[in-house]
Amino acid sequence: xxxxxxxxxxxxxxxxxxxxxxxxxxxxxxxxxxxxxxxxxxxxxxxxxxxxxxxxxxxxxxxxxxxxxxxxxxxxxxxxxxxxxxxxxxxxxxxxxxxxxxxxxxxxxxxxxxxxxxxxxxxxxxxxxxxxxxxxxxxxxxxxxxxxxxxxxxxxxxxxxxxxxxxxxxxxxxxxxxxxxxx
Amino acid sequence: xxxxxxxxxxxxxxxxxxxxxxxxxxxxxxxxxxxxxxxxxxxxxxxxxxxxxxxxxxxxxxxxxxxxxxxxxxxxxxxxxxxxxxxxxxxxxxxxxxxxxxxxxxxxxxxxxxxxxxxxxxxxxxxxxxxxxxxxxxxxxxxxxxxxxxxxxxxxxxxxxxxxxxxxxxxxxxxxxxxxxxx
Numbered sequence: 001x002x003x004x005x006x007x008x009x010x011x012x013x014x015x016x017x018x019x020x021x022x023x024x025x026x027x028x029x030x031x032x033x034x035x036x037x038x039x040x041x042x043x044x045x046x047x048x049x050x051x052x053x054x055x056x057x058x059x060x061x062x063x064x065x066x067x068x069x070x071x072x073x074x075x076x077x078x079x080x081x082x083x084x085x086x087x088x089x090x091x092x093x094x095x096x097x098x099x100x101x102x103x104x105x106x107x108x109x110x111x112x113x114x115x116x117x118x119x120x121x122x123x124x125x126x127x128x129x130x131x132x133x134x135x136x137x138x139x140x141x142x143x144x145x146x147x148x149x150x151x152x153x154x155x156x157x158x159x160x161x162x163x164x165x166x167x168x169x170x171x172x173x174x175x176x177x178x179x180x181x182x183x
Numbered sequence: 184x185x186x187x188x189x190x191x192x193x194x195x196x197x198x199x200x201x202x203x204x205x206x207x208x209x210x211x212x213x214x215x216x217x218x219x220x221x222x223x224x225x226x227x228x229x230x231x232x233x234x235x236x237x238x239x240x241x242x243x244x245x246x247x248x249x250x251x252x253x254x255x256x257x258x259x260x261x262x263x264x265x266x267x268x269x270x271x272x273x274x275x276x277x278x279x280x281x282x283x284x285x286x287x288x289x290x291x292x293x294x295x296x297x298x299x300x301x302x303x304x305x306x307x308x309x310x311x312x313x314x315x316x317x318x319x320x321x322x323x324x325x326x327x328x329x330x331x332x333x334x335x336x337x338x339x340x341x342x343x344x345x346x347x348x349x350x351x352x353x354x355x356x357x358x359x360x361x362x363x364x365x366x
Contacts, residue, residue, distance in 0.1 A: 039263050051255045052235055056246065065237065072234045073256060080222050082263040 078108025
């Protein structure tokens with residue numbers, strides 16, 4: 001499908017371990033964009049699992065499907081000039097790259113944001129107690145515990161959420177968008 | 184979620200029996216809108232099953248889920264000013280009404296188009312030989328054969344594809360959109 005008549009939107013694609021801070025920063029950026037009357041939609045794992053992926057498991061194949069669906073929806077938006085934010089773990093590099101390809105081909109700008117914090121730090125936060133469950137063997141295929149997380153090789157942005165503040169991370173993203181006149 | 188800063192798009196929601204002519208007319212309208220540089224996306228059962236609903240069966244529950252997913256995606260678009268077209272059978276009235284509610288609340292205009300032809304006529308067309316299979320008991324839960332089709336009670340438009348030409352049907356829709364200054 002070709003790009004729309006006017007320019008495509010951007011897709012902020014957050015990726016990182018559970019509890020690395022993806023949703024916190026993504027929500028801040030989303031709120032700021034809405035305040036500025038920028039057209040934008042946000043998707044995290046929960047929204048997509050509720051609306052598009054109910055019934056999918058956490059197997060490799062189903063996770064791939066889940067992440068592809070987010071890519072499909074983001075592309076629908078960006079190719080029509082609407083910006084999108086994905087804040088799912090999206091642990092596998094090849095599926096992220098597939099989405100980059102899809103969204104770029106559609107005319108959107110794919111901005112991969114690596115939310116980088118060591119697993120020990122993420123595990124200390126453990127906001128929903130899921131690392132604990134995974135360590136206890138009560139959850140299978142948990143990213144960072146018994147399922148791999150493949151970091152991006154060349155992300156557009158890297159947020160070091162172990163050493164920078166949430167405000168720092170937020171500022172980095174806004175500066176990136178402003179520098180490129182995407183806002 | 185509130186409507187976007189500018190006005191919402193419209194959603195042309197086609198509904199009708201298999202082989203009633205939904206896709207034929209929807210494709211014509213889609214092509215015309217693209218020609219006019221109108222922002223629009225089209226979804227039929229196949230596109231959605233491939234991208235958003237792989238693994239779903241044709242059970243009542245899974246069909247509802249499938250149609251809800253189309254509604255979810257159409258709402259994402261229309262509330263951002265992008266028009267959408269759905270050309271799936273969408274046999275059940277309450278799920279269509281649910282989508283009407285969702286899309287209208289988001290700021291979109293929901294235009295239900297009843298593609299109306301008697302089942303005998305649709306069955307004569309039988310473009311993919313599916314009625315035949317269903318009659319032979321090789322497909323279960325086929326709309327119009329062993330699964331109900333619930334016609335809309337008050338659709339915005341009705342196309343009598345048994346007695347009018349494709350061009351007539353197309354004209355009706357374009358006139359509807361133009362009369363309401365939606366184009």
